[in-house]
Amino acid sequence: MDRIPILKFGNALLVTIQVDMHDRLATALEEDLTSRIVSNNARGVLIDISALEVVDSFIGRMLDNIAAVSRILDADTVVVGMRPAVAITLVELGLSLTGVKTALNVERGMAMIHDRLAGSEADDADDED
């Protein structure tokens, strides 16, 4: 496994993390996502981590990096499907995933991206008043 597949859903990209991440895989994922955001004109990135039993500082940093790069490219990053035990461990470890939005599942994450897009368009309309 040298690449994690990125699926396109409308104006969002979906990634499901299922395998143990290592340096090269994480770097490849960040690069692939960045180029796909640009080539697909994507406004959101959904990262499903429901398969992960452990989220350590390495994964946390990877998620932060992806969110930071996506934000610069004007795309929101939403992490979905986090297990309750993972959330507890993250807080205990002091890894609060600042800069990364979360949603309970992929449908809510998709709705969050659409809401924010609709909201920013409404803001644009307000500015014109």
Next chain:
Amino acid sequence: MDRIPILKFGNALLVTIQVDMHDRLATALEEDLTSRIVSNNARGVLIDISALEVVDSFIGRMLDNIAAVSRILDADTVVVGMRPAVAITLVELGLSLTGVKTALNVERGMAMIHDRLAGSEADDADDED
């Protein structure tokens, strides 16, 4: 990794195959999908195999099994993201994946499921004439 995550999108379920399948993982996936079709009232199953460089007879049989069980539960199975080399190898091996529908990517697969749902509703309406 003991389970492959199943994501819900409206009335369809999405599975991304990223890891090497072995007996127990395939059985677990079939069981999980079957129970999720019932519990989520799903009408379609999308299986993304874009990460697979090889589809052997074991994977082919697993896809056939999933499609057969799903059909009995009134859900369509669409395999998406097959690599060109995989398609060539499947034909050369005589594994034609009968009973499994295919689509180029997950968006087209989702559209295929929606089209068939709309079509079956139209047929129902015709029957009433």
